[in-house]
Amino acid sequence: MKNRFLKFASVAMAIFILSISALVTAAAYPKHTDYISDKAVILDEDTKSSIVKASNKLFEKKGVRIAVCTVLDTDGESIETFGSNIFKEWEIGDGVLILISKNDDNFYAVQSNSLSEYLSADELRHILNSSLEPSFVEKDYSKGVGDTVNALSNHLSNNVPADFGKEEKEGLPMWALVLIIIAAVIAAVSGGGFVLILYLRKKNARRRREEMELRRRRLAEGRGIDPRQAPRRPTQAPNNRPNQNTNGRPPQRPMQGNPQRPPYPPAGQNPPRRDGYGQSADRQSSNAATIQINTSDIRAAKQNKRQN
Numbered sequence: 001m002k003n004r005f006l007k008f009a010s011v012a013m014a015i016f017i018l019s020i021s022a023l024v025t026a027a028a029y030p031k032h033t034d035y036i037s038d039k040a041v042i043l044d045e046d047t048k049s050s051i052v053k054a055s056n057k058l059f060e061k062k063g064v065r066i067a068v069c070t071v072l073d074t075d076g077e078s079i080e081t082f083g084s085n086i087f088k089e090w091e092i093g094d095g096v097l098i099l100i101s102k103n104d105d106n107f108y109a110v111q112s113n114s115l116s117e118y119l120s121a122d123e124l125r126h127i128l129n130s131s132l133e134p135s136f137v138e139k140d141y142s143k144g145v146g147d148t149v150n151a152l153s154n155h156l157s158n159n160v161p162a163d164f165g166k167e168e169k170e171g172l173p174m175w176a177l178v179l180i181i182i183a184a185v186i187a188a189v190s191g192g193g194f195v196l197i198l199y200l201r202k203k204n205a206r207r208r209r210e211e212m213e214l215r216r217r218r219l220a221e222g223r224g225i226d227p228r229q230a231p232r233r234p235t236q237a238p239n240n241r242p243n244q245n246t247n248g249r250p251p252q253r254p255m256q257g258n259p260q261r262p263p264y265p266p267a268g269q270n271p272p273r274r275d276g277y278g279q280s281a282d283r284q285s286s287n288a289a290t291i292q293i294n295t296s297d298i299r300a301a302k303q304n305k306r307q308n
Contacts, residue, residue, distance in 0.1 A: 034056075039072065044142045073104050
């Protein structure tokens with residue numbers, strides 16, 4: 001148990017020491033203002049202003065920047081490693097970093113990989129030896145750094161193509177990307193809702209057809225008809241009231257006398273007068289005459305019978 005505790009304590013102490021060392025290392029790198037840091041206090045204000053002006057002009061024209069960092073020393077690191085870490089820490093991107101270590105009496109410059117085609121290592125070394133080295137030997141750091149920045153700016157302006165980094169510059173801004181994403185989400189939700197509505201309508205229509213088919217089968221079974229021969233659409237169920245026929249309509253009132261209606265008279269003649277039972281007056285008089293004739297025959301027959 002004691003060995004486990006000691007092992008755990010040693011691991012925790014190692015992690016703590018590594019964290020502290022990482023914080024100290026991170027704090028060792030200076031911060032920049034407009035990609036300039038003068039911790040060694042060797043640059044005058046005019047030189048700083050000219051560096052910022054040249055770097056901004058080059059960045060607007062070609063998308064390339066020039067950064068300058070001065071320190072008293074590199075805190076035990078090689079100037080190459082220190083310069084590479086500064087380049088990453090400042091996130092320079094497409095550009096060149098000039099690093100001067102005053103107490104180490106050394107200077108260093110590093111360019112981004114994207115500029116290696118237009119500013120090779122030999123060209124960069126030549127600019128440093130011709131512009132920075134003479135003034136550095138004389139301890140005139142401001143003049144040497146200013147001349148080096150001007151030489152780099154002229155070289156990059158003349159050699160870097162106009163379309164360098166064009167795709168990055170012409171990329172959509174963040175707000176446009178956010179709007180596009182929101183529009184895509186809204187379109188996807190709207191399309192999904194439309195598809196869902198169509199699906200629900202189709203499902204409801206299929207359910208109604210199934211209900212109508214089930215109703216038709218039940219109605220056919222109640223009438224004793226083969227469901228396969230029954231009509232596809234259900235008809236109205238018959239009413240069991242005695243005053244109605246199978247079609248559900250009330251029966252018509254029967255006509256008195258002759259059910260055949262006489263033809264309508266031709267144009268220009270008055271239609272025959274009808275009584276309350278739908279018979280014409282002429283038809284009634286002929287019926288009355290027939291009844292009288294039959295009655296006289298019966299009387300004559302009775303008298304003959306009595307005489308005999």
